[in-house]
Amino acid sequence: MPGPHPTDPIADAFESHRDRLRAVAHRVLGSQADAEDVVQEAWLRLSRQDTDTIHNLGGWLTTVVGRISLDALRSGRPRREVSLDDELTAFTVTLDDAPAPEELVLLGDSVGLALLTVLDSLRPDERLAFVLHDVFAVPFAEIGTILGKSADATKMLTSRARRKVQAAQLPECDGRRQREVVHAFLGAARDGRFEELLQVLHPEVKFTVHTPNGPFVTLGATEVATRAQVAGSAARGHAVTVNGHPGVVSWSEDGAPLSLLAFTVACGRITAITAVIDPAKLALMDLPTPV
Structure with missing residues (x-):
């Protein structure tokens, strides 16, 4: 543009x-x-x-x-419905321990x-x-x-x-709570704690993984919980903010990006997860350097 x-x-x-x-x-x-x-x-x-x-x-x-x-x-006029998955190259990714632009704080901490x-x-x-x-x-x-x-x-x-x-009596949904939910999900995925995964996943959660062979979508808490190894393996990555959403990025030993995860959390439960493990897509994204 x-x-x-x-x-x-x-x-x-x-x-x-x-x-x-x-x-x-x-x-x-x-x-x-x-x-x-x-x-x-x-x-x-x-x-x-x-x-x-x-x-x-x-x-x-x-x-x-x-x-x-x-x-x-x-x-x-109809507003364009562009999902998180369709905006990969437009992702704004910042490390959580780095100074974040004002709008990322607002988008992360507001309902x-x-x-x-x-x-x-x-x-x-x-x-x-x-x-x-x-x-x-x-x-x-x-x-x-x-x-x-x-x-x-x-x-x-x-x-x-x-x-x-x-x-409307909106439930509390601040950024800290969202990150607690994501942290709980990653820990449960890493350790294989199935019941704990179900507790933090929305029943209709959507999990999209972008691979070199194309995107693969899994729907439903039970199915996502049984296929959460991809997310669990990234738990050792670094916490980031992805367009206002909590996320995780990981790198290989030579500094090349391995994966990016972005989570959508609605009032205590994860409603969507996007995982990018396709090297070609990762290369097109403006990702932070390893810490």
Whole structure:
């Protein structure tokens, strides 16, 4: 996908905001692919703008991304459903003991699939206001500029959206709990503790393994538990964050990547696992170096 030139100072400034912009669009639209499109459109608009008129680039870009995302929600056009498996080359993988971009912390520590389900029930303006204010701490006045409302009206809108979210009584699903679930799964897989595997797997869990011979999919907790050796063997790898999801990466002695695991955890149970053991696919991914 074309983008800003790396030696352009405006491009460098844009790149410093890219991760946050992608996180905003992703949380509003619920699709990583759509979020990338929104960020790219924001860059195109910036490239056509007289930057001397922009006094706060971060605020300007957040406003633009918010407006593009809101237009997408209001248009009612189907959002692209791109699964974790289909975004392998777009994975953002960071070591858990390395400084993580802000959006990875937010995506990892906020409620996940359950919250997205509730957000889908909100009106477009409610969804945008809630995400921008309660997740990204954007002031009401700035959100109001996007929505064409006063700061007070935006505050009331956000409060209404917050009440709807709270009324859903979402279970606790923070990043620490997600990692505890993944750690329990890896330990049980490594030691062959079948019953403990069943306790942390959702009954309809999907396990996709990308091999040199293509992807292989296993469905259901019992089937996944009996085929968890691939994940268990990677338990000695290094914990990472994969597009906001807990994961594990492992390397060979010469530093070549051996495997990458990414987990989707919904309120105490693993609902999806993606394992990449195909060297060709691993080579295309921007993975961290061995530690």
